Each structure stands twice: as C-alpha cells, then as structure tokens.
Amino acid sequence: GENVEQHPSTLSVQEGDSAVIKCTYSDSASNYFPWYKQELGKRPQLIIDIRSNVGEKKDQRIAVTLNKTAKHFSLHITETQPEDSAVYFCAASIGGSTLGRLYFGRGTQLTVWP
Amino acid sequence: ETGVTQSPTHLIKTRGQQVTLRCSSQSGHNTVSWYQQALGQGPQFIFQYYREEENGRGNFPPRFSGLQFPNYSSELNVNALELDDSALYLCASSLPLVSYNEQFFGPGTRLTVL
Numbered sequence: 693g694e695n696v697e698q699h700p701s702t703l704s705v706q707e708g709d710s711a712v713i714k715c716t717y718s719d720s721a722s723n724y725f726p727w728y729k730q731e732l733g734k735r736p737q738l739i740i741d742i743r744s745n746v747g748e749k750k751d752q753r754i755a756v757t758l759n760k761t762a763k764h765f766s767l768h769i770t771e772t773q774p775e776d777s778a779v780y781f782c783a784a785s786i787g788g789s790t791l792g793r794l795y796f797g798r799g800t801q802l803t804v805w806p
Numbered sequence: 807e808t809g810v811t812q813s814p815t816h817l818i819k820t821r822g823q824q825v826t827l828r829c830s831s832q833s834g835h836n837t838v839s840w841y842q843q844a845l846g847q848g849p850q851f852i853f854q855y856y857r858e859e860e861n862g863r864g865n866f867p868p869r870f871s872g873l874q875f876p877n878y879s880s881e882l883n884v885n886a887l888e889l890d891d892s893a894l895y896l897c898a899s900s901l902p903l904v905s906y907n908e909q910f911f912g913p914g915t916r917l918t919v920l
C-alpha cells in the first residue's frame with residue numbers, strides 16, 4: 693500500500709518568514725495530493741490540493757509543488773502569520789476513483805511566533 | 807450547502823463495551839470514509855462506503871463495522887472496545903467521480919475507553 697512520509701515533525705518560524713513542509717510517497721499510482729490544516733480540537737480542513745498533471749499550484753500565501761519523478765511534494769507558506777499555527781497533514785490518494793482512500797503523513801506542528 | 811456533521815461529540819466507554827458513531831455527509835455527497843486519529847498521529851483509514859456498500863477497508867479488525875443509509879449518512883460500530891480504541895474518529899464525505907477525491911471532514915467524535 694501507499695506510504696507517506698512527512699518532515700519536519702515540528703517547525704517554528706518568526707512571523708513574516710516562510711515555512712516549507714515536505715512529503716514523499718511510495719505508490720506511483722497516486723495522483724491526488726491534498727494538504728489539511730488541523731487546529732487544536734478541530735476537524736482537518738482542506739487548504740490546498742494538487743493533481744499529478746500539474747507541477748505547482750498557488751492560492752494567495754500558500755503554494756504546493758509536486759515532483760512525480762522523485763515522488764515528493766511540498767507545501768510552502770509565505771508571509772506566515774500567528775494564525776497559521778496548527779498541525780499540517782499531507783496526504784496521497786488515487787483521485788477520480790471510487791477507491792479514494794487518503795493516506796496521511798504524521799503531521800507537522802507549525803508554530804509562528806509574533 | 808450543509809457540511810459534514812457527526813454525533814456524539816464525546817463518548818466515554820469501558821473495555822468490552824460496544825459503541826455506535828454517526829455521520830451525516832455533506833449535501834450531495836455519496837461517499838463516506840471513516841478515519842481513526844490517535845493523539846499526535848495522522849488519520850488512519852478504517853473503511854469507505856460508496857452508495858451503501860463497503861468500498862475498501864484499512865488495516866482494522868472485523869470488530870470495526872459500518873453501514874451507509876440511502877440518504878448517504880453512515881454509522882461506525884466498534885465491538886469489544888479496547889483501550890487502544892481511544893481516539894478521535896473522523897468521517898469525511900466526498901463525490902469522487904465528480905470532484906476527484908476532495909474529502910471534507912466532520913468535527914469528529916472523541917472516544918475514550920477506560
């Protein structure tokens with residue numbers, strides 16, 4: 693089955709700096725890669741996703757890059773703010789299929805200091 | 807558009823008991839997936855229901871079972887509870903053949919087994 697590795701497990705940055713979280717996956721059939729943000733005691737919220745036919749996607753301060761050959765994808769947050777503090781999860785899946793289970797990484801605790 | 811809802815919010819049980827958790831999918835979504843999230847971990851896939859049938863199962867024993875109803879709401883049942891079953895149980899709904907595999911999570915049920 694799919695194996696998703698996520699690094700780092702914790703990340704502390706100063707407000708205004710950039711944050712990068714990296715994930716690798718093992719199954720070349722995976723073609724859909726969402727990122728979720730989970731605040732303490734709350735549900736995971738989808739913040740951005742990318743499909744394998746695209747190398748990069750951006751939404752305001754958040755961007756995701758995908759390297760299919762190397763089987764890795766990354767989340768980039770620019771101009772970080774204290775409200776970005778949360779646990780971030782990457783996931784991999786076979787999209788467009790009824791077998792769309794998500795395989796999650798172990799999460800990254802991001803802390804943004806004012 | 808109605809979001810994903812779950813009940814109850816919290817539950818305390820003792821070892822050996824049985825529990826039923828409930829999930830209402832987002833309006834129009836025909837697929838519900840259940841995940842177990844232990845403290846400090848990423849969500850782990852339990853199983854998925856697509857149009858009332860189980861459609862994929864993770865590495866969980868048969869004492870974890872489920873149902874999906876004609877209105878696409880779903881139940882997760884766990885028999886013979888063990889201490890390690892203590893976790894946040896999340897359901898996620900999706901419409902995989904239309905919107906790729908975007909999955910939207912409910913707020914979760916926090917289960918504590920004593």
